[in-house]
Amino acid sequence: MADDENDNLIAEIQRAIDAQDGSGLLAAAEDCHYADLAELYEHLDDEERDFFLKTIGPELATDVVAELPYSLIEDALNYFKPAQLRVLLGNLSDDDRVDIFQVVSEAAQVRFFSLLGPRDKALTKSLLKYEEDTAGGRMTTHVGRITADMTVKQAIAVLRRDREDAETLARIFVVDEQGRLVGKVRLRDLAFETWDTPIRDIMEDADEFVLASADQENAARLLSRYDLVVLPVVDEFHHLLGVITYDDALEILQEESTEDIEKLAGISGEQTELSYLNTSPTNHFRRRVNWLIGLGFLSIASGYVMFRFSATLEKAFVLSLFLPMVVAAGGNSGGQAAAMVIRAMALGELDKRCVLRIAWKEIRTGLFLGLALGVSMAAFITLILPHLHLTAAPEFSFFKLSLAVGSALTLQVLSATLLGAMLPITARAINLDPAVVSSPSLASTVDVSGMLIYFGTAAAILNL
Amino acid sequence: MADDENDNLIAEIQRAIDAQDGSGLLAAAEDCHYADLAELYEHLDDEERDFFLKTIGPELATDVVAELPYSLIEDALNYFKPAQLRVLLGNLSDDDRVDIFQVVSEAAQVRFFSLLGPRDKALTKSLLKYEEDTAGGRMTTHVGRITADMTVKQAIAVLRRDREDAETLARIFVVDEQGRLVGKVRLRDLAFETWDTPIRDIMEDADEFVLASADQENAARLLSRYDLVVLPVVDEFHHLLGVITYDDALEILQEESTEDIEKLAGISGEQTELSYLNTSPTNHFRRRVNWLIGLGFLSIASGYVMFRFSATLEKAFVLSLFLPMVVAAGGNSGGQAAAMVIRAMALGELDKRCVLRIAWKEIRTGLFLGLALGVSMAAFITLILPHLHLTAAPEFSFFKLSLAVGSALTLQVLSATLLGAMLPITARAINLDPAVVSSPSLASTVDVSGMLIYFGTAAAILNL
Numbered sequence: 061m062a063d064d065e066n067d068n069l070i071a072e073i074q075r076a077i078d079a080q081d082g083s084g085l086l087a088a089a090e091d092c093h094y095a096d097l098a099e100l101y102e103h104l105d106d107e108e109r110d111f112f113l114k115t116i117g118p119e120l121a122t123d124v125v126a127e128l129p130y131s132l133i134e135d136a137l138n139y140f141k142p143a144q145l146r147v148l149l150g151n152l153s154d155d156d157r158v159d160i161f162q163v164v165s166e167a168a169q170v171r172f173f174s175l176l177g178p179r180d181k182a183l184t185k186s187l188l189k190y191e192e193d194t195a196g197g198r199m200t201t202h203v204g205r206i207t208a209d210m211t212v213k214q215a216i217a218v219l220r221r222d223r224e225d226a227e228t229l230a231r232i233f234v235v236d237e238q239g240r241l242v243g244k245v246r247l248r249d250l251a252f253e254t255w256d257t258p259i260r261d262i263m264e265d266a267d268e269f270v271l272a273s274a275d276q277e278n279a280a281r282l283l284s285r286y287d288l289v290v291l292p293v294v295d296e297f298h299h300l301l302g303v304i305t306y307d308d309a310l311e312i313l314q315e316e317s318t319e320d321i322e323k324l325a326g327i328s329g330e331q332t333e334l335s336y337l338n339t340s341p342t343n344h345f346r347r348r349v350n351w352l353i354g355l356g357f358l359s360i361a362s363g364y365v366m367f368r369f370s371a372t373l374e375k376a377f378v379l380s381l382f383l384p385m386v387v388a389a390g391g392n393s394g395g396q397a398a399a400m401v402i403r404a405m406a407l408g409e410l411d412k413r414c415v416l417r418i419a420w421k422e423i424r425t426g427l428f429l430g431l432a433l434g435v436s437m438a439a440f441i442t443l444i445l446p447h448l449h450l451t452a453a454p455e456f457s458f459f460k461l462s463l464a465v466g467s468a469l470t471l472q473v474l475s476a477t478l479l480g481a482m483l484p485i486t487a488r489a490i491n492l493d494p495a496v497v498s499s500p501s502l503a504s505t506v507d508v509s510g511m512l513i514y515f516g517t518a519a520a521i522l523n524l
Numbered sequence: 525m526a527d528d529e530n531d532n533l534i535a536e537i538q539r540a541i542d543a544q545d546g547s548g549l550l551a552a553a554e555d556c557h558y559a560d561l562a563e564l565y566e567h568l569d570d571e572e573r574d575f576f577l578k579t580i581g582p583e584l585a586t587d588v589v590a591e592l593p594y595s596l597i598e599d600a601l602n603y604f605k606p607a608q609l610r611v612l613l614g615n616l617s618d619d620d621r622v623d624i625f626q627v628v629s630e631a632a633q634v635r636f637f638s639l640l641g642p643r644d645k646a647l648t649k650s651l652l653k654y655e656e657d658t659a660g661g662r663m664t665t666h667v668g669r670i671t672a673d674m675t676v677k678q679a680i681a682v683l684r685r686d687r688e689d690a691e692t693l694a695r696i697f698v699v700d701e702q703g704r705l706v707g708k709v710r711l712r713d714l715a716f717e718t719w720d721t722p723i724r725d726i727m728e729d730a731d732e733f734v735l736a737s738a739d740q741e742n743a744a745r746l747l748s749r750y751d752l753v754v755l756p757v758v759d760e761f762h763h764l765l766g767v768i769t770y771d772d773a774l775e776i777l778q779e780e781s782t783e784d785i786e787k788l789a790g791i792s793g794e795q796t797e798l799s800y801l802n803t804s805p806t807n808h809f810r811r812r813v814n815w816l817i818g819l820g821f822l823s824i825a826s827g828y829v830m831f832r833f834s835a836t837l838e839k840a841f842v843l844s845l846f847l848p849m850v851v852a853a854g855g856n857s858g859g860q861a862a863a864m865v866i867r868a869m870a871l872g873e874l875d876k877r878c879v880l881r882i883a884w885k886e887i888r889t890g891l892f893l894g895l896a897l898g899v900s901m902a903a904f905i906t907l908i909l910p911h912l913h914l915t916a917a918p919e920f921s922f923f924k925l926s927l928a929v930g931s932a933l934t935l936q937v938l939s940a941t942l943l944g945a946m947l948p949i950t951a952r953a954i955n956l957d958p959a960v961v962s963s964p965s966l967a968s969t970v971d972v973s974g975m976l977i978y979f980g981t982a983a984a985i986l987n988l
Contacts, residue, residue: 065731093731093750095749095750095751216715216716219712219715219716220716229711229712230694230753247693247711247712247715248683248693248711250715251680251683251711251714251715252680252683252684267529267557268557283774284771284774284775284778285559286557286559287559287771289694289753289770306753306770306771306774307748307751307770309774310747310748310770310773310774310777311748313774313777313778313781314748314777314781314871317777317778317781317784317785318867318871320781320785321781321784321785321788321863321866321867322863322864322867324785324788324789324863325788325859325860325862325863325864326856326859326860327860327863327864335868335871335873336864336865336867336868336873336874336882337868337873337874337878337881337882337885341885341888341889341892342892344864344885344886344889345889345892345893345896348857348860348889348893349892349893349896349897351856351860352853352856352857352860352893352896352897352937353896353897353900355852355853355856356849356852356853356897356900356901356933357900357904359848359849359852359853360845360846360849360904362848363844363845363846363847363848363849364845366844366845366847366848367841367842367844367845370837370841370844373834373837373844374838374841377831377834377838378831380827380830380831380834380837381824381827381828381830381831382824382827383827383830384823384826384827384830384851384971384975385820385823385824385827387848388819388820388823388967388971389816389819389820389823391855392790392815392816392819392967393812393816395789395790396789396790396791396812396815396816398789399785399786399788399789399791400786400789400791400800400808401800402785403782403785403786403800404799404800404801407778407782407799409799409800409801410800410801414801417801418800418801421801421805421808422808424805425805425808425809425812428805428806428809428813429809429812429813429816432809432813432816432817433813433816433817433820436817436820436821437820440821440824469820473816503852503856507848507852511848
């Protein structure tokens with residue numbers, strides 16, 4: 061895995077930095093992958109960062125800066141003098157450059173823009189049109205581009221000119237005179253065909269493409285579904301604008317998964333791009349405090365229900381033994397259903413037409429789950445509870461208590477499961493984020509419903 | 525996005541199936557991507573599936589079968605006669621074939637194996653050595669393979685022979701006479717170099733590789749971290765065995781994310797590979813019932829604490845207003861911390877040495893969060909509660925109540941946050957799955973600790 065070798069290199073760089081050994085640092089850094097250099101950089105203090113950037117210079121720094129968390133990029137760039145910065149910004153691939161322009165301050169944007177060459181200026185401007193999270197905002201314009209009337213020999217000559225520039229030559233796209241996408245060829249077909257074959261004869265249809273205005277997730281899902289290395293991005297007139305590559309898809313899908321996990325756990329706001337350890341407590345606090353206080357106030361509602369039923373509780377304190385369970389069972393079963401549905405939506409499995417199928421599936425699942433839990437607890441109450449010598453003897457039989465608790469559990473699990481599945485779908489139908497909306501609404505609703513169901517069932521069955 | 529065109533094709537196939545129109549089905553199926561055909565197949569009933577397989581035949585069925593959820597593969601293969609099956613199994617790429625052998629019944633495995641050609645038999649046998657979730661179990665052996673002493677022209681001749689076989693030619697690997705990995709070249713370098721250049725002069729070091737026995741997640745993370753299209757897989761003597769490609773990485777990382785989300789929500793067992801809608805309620809039930817009942821019994825513990833403190837509650841029923849809140853605040857804040865840490869571990873950000881840094885970070889974050897929530901609620905109690913005309917007037921001042929609730933919340937959030945962060949780390953340290961272990965232990969622990977903290981603080985501050 062080359063991990064040991066890598067660890068050694070990183071250790072060497074760290075030593076060189078500590079010893080202010082410029083040539084040692086440079087030698088080791090040149091052998092190291094820029095992704096590792098970027099991670100190392102994250103862990104340096106300000107002084108070390110300056111020494112690091114000074115030593116590696118703008119050429120090597122280009123790839124490292126492109127891999128940095130967004131929040132560190134502006135400071136890193138500001139370290140360089142204008143002449144160096146001109147080199148660095150010119151070396152960046154156009155999608156990385158646009159990403160950087162999208163995350164730095166407006167003042168920095170203006171300053172960096174003035175350092176670009178005329179071609180890069182025009183290109184950056186046109187790419188900045190697209191929102192950061194669209195296919196257009198994520199694409200690179202460096203793409204192998206030929207026309208159908210070329211021969212293989214001509215095509216290879218054109219591509220040879222662009223070879224270091226193109227992000228990937230795994231797929232080469234064929235365009236017409238207006239630059240509209242008409243087909244694709246594989247580099248291997250060029251490499252192995254006779255030189256006078258016309259491209260027209262070997263090109264295939266370019267069936268998969270994405271609109272520049274489409275959500276980046278759509279693009280990532282197409283790449284993943286069809287196992288593509290490269291997905292062409294077109295405008296509404298089918299002009300080839302650029303490509304999104306498999307590594308973008310990986311990144312996009314990882315970001316989305318992290319986002320969903322965080323939202324399900326009630327963590328708000330944008331991911332910082334900094335790793336967990338490099339995020340400050342203040343920042344962690346900021347992303348968690350809103351839900352925590354919001355959910356806190358919401359749970360006054362279930363406190364209120366409990367308070368109103370204190371008379372019932374006073375008549376039979378043994379009921380408190382199972383109150384937390386009934387409430388928690390709702391949260392657990394609802395949370396399971398919600399997680400299933402949210403993940404299925406994220407994987408693109410559910411469309412708007414299947415609400416009834418989902419509801420029917422969860423009603424059955426919820427009923428089975430509720431019965432299983434209800435029967436288990438009823439068995440516990442009738443078979444085991446009598447032997448535990450509880451101090452407050454109940455004024456009703458253990459059998460009746462088991463009926464009350466069992467029915468309450470069944471009702472609570474059934475309703476919470478259905479609610480957990482329906483909330484994300486409802487949220488999406490009214491264009492809200494499923495993961496964000498469903499966790500808190502679910503938690504507070506099933507807490508209250510659990511209290512009501514429990515006290516209601518107990519009052520009815522036990523005549524309290 | 526070609527989505528409309530695709531939807532039309534799928535609709536056409538469905539029509540052809542309904543009308544038993546074989547030639548119409550075949551024509552449409554040939555234009556359709558196999559990933560879409562596989563999804564369509566999932567939704568057909570048994571009779572339709574038979575008609576579908578009969579019509580498209582073993583050649584076209586090869587790619588479709590390879591994309592099917594594991595649970596549907598054996599039935600699909602059993603539809604074909606031995607002669608057809610021989611074609612189909614022979615057409616499969618070797619990694620897909622091994623995947624299939626790993627998921628069908630033993631009887632089917634024996635029968636399918638007998639239909640393989642001698643080369644495929646040997647290959648399948650050697651690949652079956654590797655566990656399904658290792659790099660070796662996931663790799664394909666179809667890889668562009670040349671030696672350093674070839675010229676570009678000789679290399680192209682070798683690769684031309686294998687061109688349709690190799691999974692990808694984006695990277696071509698250079699091996700020595702013993703088949704050990706010594707370098708890599710890019711197809712573009714071959715395509716654009718003069719023909720008499722020796723490979724030795726243009727090859728680069730193959731720094732990134734993975735051991736066949738390594739976890740598939742390691743391989744996926746290397747591919748993702750270093751933006752690789754192809755990662756070579758080697759044995760302990762550095763022999764090149766095969767490659768893992770970017771699309772495997774996508775699949776692996778998606779599976780892992782789904783797994784984490786499910787585990788965090790208390791869903792157990794393996795993903796079925798069937799989509800959510802195609803999974804039966806019985807199956808959904810089976811994956812959710814264990815946690816649900818387990819957590820149910822665990823929550824008897826917090827019920828017991830509540831029961832023991834019924835005397836305290838009886839003296840001041842107003843306390844029940846805030847009991848659910850204190851308990852829930854622990855679950856919420858602990859869940860946030862656990863999700864953060866589990867995701868950071870999944871992204872490979874945390875190693876074993878950083879326990880203390882994590883603890884210190886979460887102690888500060890938890891303290892801030894607890895104080896924020898405690899102060900908010902104390903403010904609510906002193907400023908708003910007095911105006912709500914609650915029926916049970918407290919025997920203590922609202923100020924004292926606010927002190928008790930505020931302190932309990934601070935303590936509960938602080939301890940739950942720390943516990944939520946530490947549980948996944950402890951689980952990993954003793955080789956248990958962090959996501960599986962932490963959700964239930966966290967939920968039940970903070971429920972009990974919340975009750976104890978609340979009643980304890982209330983008793984101390986309010987002299988109950």
